[in-house]
Amino acid sequence: MNINKLPQNCKERLADLEARIFKKPKIEILEQFQKESTPSFEIKPARKSVYDQTLLKQLQITQFTKNAQNKQHYNKYNKETLIEENNETHTIDALKRSLNELAIKDSHVKQLEQHISDLTQQIQNFKTSSFKYDTAIKAFAIELDQHQRTTRNQLIEKNTKKYGQYQYTREKTKIIQVWFDSKEIKDLKEKLGSIRQQLDLCENQYNISLSRESLNYLILQREEEQLEKQLNGLENEKQLFIRDLKLRYDEQHAKFKHSDQYPVIGERYVLLSLLGKGGFSEVYKGYDLKEMKYVACKIHQLNSNWTINSKSYYVKLVTKEFRIHKQLQHPNIISLFDSVEIDSNTFCTILEFCSGQDLSFYMKKYGMIEEKEAKLIIQQLLEAVKYIHSNKIIHYDIKPQNILFNQNDVKLCDFGLCKELEQENSQIEFTTQGVGTFWYLPPECFAQADNPQVISNKVDIWSIGVIFFEMLYGLKPFGNGESQEIILKHRIIETSEKVVFPEKPTLSKECKEFIEGCLNHKQKDRFDIYQACNHPYMRK
Template identity: 35%
Template sequence: MDDSCDHGTKQYAEDDILREEPLQQQQEEVQEITSEMYERALLQEENTSLRAKVTTLEHDLRESRQEASEYQHLCQQLEKELKELRNNELQVKPKRLKVISDLLISVSKDERKEARMKVRHDSKRLGNAKVIRAGTVISETWEDGQVIKDLNARQRHFLELKEDIERQRKSLKKSQPDKGDGSDAESGAPEEDIIIQDEIYESRLASIKREEEFYLRERDRYELEKGALIYEMKRIRDEDGSRFNNYQILNHRYALLNLLGKGGFSEVYKAFNLVEYRYVACKLHSLNAQWSEDKKQSYIHDAIQEYNIHKTFIHHHIVRLWDFFEIDQNTFCTILEYCSGKDLNAVLKATPMLPEKEARIIIFQIFQGLVYLNKRNQQIIHYNLKPGNVLFDEFGVAKVTDHGLSKIMEDDVGSQGMKLTSQGAGTYWYLPPECFELNKIPLISSKVDVWSTGIILYQMLFGRHPFGHDQTQDRILCEDTIIKARKVEFPSSPSVSNEAKEFIRGCLTYNQEDRPDVLNVAQYPFVCF
């Protein structure tokens, strides 16, 4: 239509040149009409385009409304399905948890049965505890088993043999003739025969000594087994007497299994987290109903402090604390990382002296944990480092645990440290001299942990404590054993490196002012790999 209008306009222009002037007016009228028709055509085209757009928009709107309706329907259907799914999960989950829980309980029961059978079997070999009643007094004594009795009898036999041979040697020497005689005065035996007989006695004594040493090693081995048996007997007795021994599920997620150990006011159970599907250690703290309210509040305060300190620790060589909750008015629970290996105390009972290489890597790991505690914004003093508080996981990684006596170093303490507010607590073999000051409130710092680590290393290397080894806690306190521990002595055997001795001397520096702190000791060659 546009082309035809243009063509008509051109034609009228050509005729306008040929025609006379009167025709010009017609041409203008035609142009006006043509222009009006052109404008109408454009307007019609625009209207057509607009109508098409409106139609398209209406169609899109209808589709949008349909899609919105479908989307709303899908949302409703999805919500319904999710609701059904949640309902199904609520039905399935308890069943799943019940299956897992039943399986764990079955395995745990088998483990308990096996442990008790092993104790009965070992008791026949190694011995058993006997209860003795004397009027109203009841006491407990240990009766050795057949293996120990046989070893004791063998030792007595060796002793009798040696005594008999020594008597014969003395008799032989008494009967020896004077020099130059050449024969025995009584028997007429030549001096050469007497010398040979004495050599035979000497050889026999050496042979008996070798046999005796073998049986002494056997006895030591059985004594270690006996110690483990006594520990297991105590654990089983504690487990049988525990009110948590019936496979309870705590806080709707922690299935209690078997008792790992019992302390003064707490029990530690192996447990399984039914939500996160992993083993944990449940430490159950019990308040004595006979305690005064002040003592209860003090114990609760210490436990809460341990939780608040411990919950922030995230380190490879420190046992993690996962949870904390109340069970009843007098009992609460902390959930800890489970370490399936032994603690260092159990390791040293089985092997009292470790090779230096093994002892070194254990001390290195302990110091890695201590360095972490001392590089925090608020430094932490563990204060209760000892072999029983060093655990091993299934891969043999050492981890420091039990922060019940830990102290937070405040920012405003002096260079000597903070005041010791729990004097008398802790294990005395592992505490430094400043913790035993009675004439004033001691000031402590991370150097307490340095001393404790030095004691632990000494014990691992030499099989004994450097100070107060054969003493009880009370005797250590009464005799001022640690107060007098000014110099550490090293046995001649076993032989250890100068780096190990230097490390121990540094850790066991008597004066707190001169003793290096954790970060300084961490630079010693012995713990630098």
């Protein structure tokens, strides 16, 4: 038994025991323990007394207990150490994994940063290239517009000799413009007048002689027809020529820009030549540098001389027009794309551009349109009106100038005077007498101030009937050739209760019935949009 391996308290107990047995001092025995690895005595069972045996047993029990406690403590310590080491190992592994993930993420971040840097450079290069392309496209659009304008001006100068021109003349204290026909038109009119005089003379002599005079009469009649046809053609061409002259004049005196300026609005739309001019707006042909297509740019300008209330009212009207028009999406309605604020008094609405002219242009050019072609135009117009009526909207300003052509499609435009109906109502009180184009408005729109009327979407049906009649006959059914002042003063529309069809050209019976249904004087008996669309003539 190795004494030195025992705990200190066990050594002291053993030293106490030997000191009592051998009658020696305890300190000597402890010193001897330090010198010797084994005790100086050997315990023999025979020499042990009962007391000693009990004492030894207690010592052994105590030693065993201490060993068990030490072992338990050691095992517990080892277990805790193992757990701590295991936790530490897991922590180290987790830390290594985290560091590895961080390294991967850091690498990924660097890659992304490099990618962003590359993209930024590409964007910058794209912007530079885009700016160059935009500049080149803008220059090309401007050059093309200038070429077209030069060609148009040259054609105007050339046609001045053919059709005539405006000249300034004095009328009392005023300087006014007066139209003077060309020599060709004057000669035709004189020749036609001479033939008509001869015809009158022949008619007076017809009962006296039935031979030579009658043959001469037929020749004169044929010549009259040819001259009338030639003169009517020239008159129609003259009206288009006057239209071009007016447009050139309006462009030279436009409020928003000079004819030699090409501003870009909204960093996107290049303003080109003037397309038309309204009461408070100017419409320009524009080019969209982003979409690379032509658009129509309608410039709205507030007059600096207007009162605050007038400005507020105009802004309210235009805002209403924009809000209503923006929600309308139909193949036969001009699309509204965008709006751009230019300054505090000027803004622009961007509209679909139509490559063709408006209906009034073709009516002036051809005089009359054949029934089959006119019917196709009305059918498309009915589809547009059917759509807006389904959205509880009255257009109120349907006229040839507001019907455009884009290739083979008819497009309805200009919702500046439109009216909204309540969802549960089909009528609205009429409060805007004197607004609109009188030739195309029904009788209920000419109500007297002391007798207010209600209007419905049948206002638009009347307008369609007038336009159809005008296309077919080359004249308006009511108030043809009269000014708006005369129409209003003499109540021409209100008193014209029935449409009268000229003898020529000959129309189908169904066509006349359709027009009569559209132009019924009584609002309640007039076609609504569904009756018009489903009429047998339109369903053929």
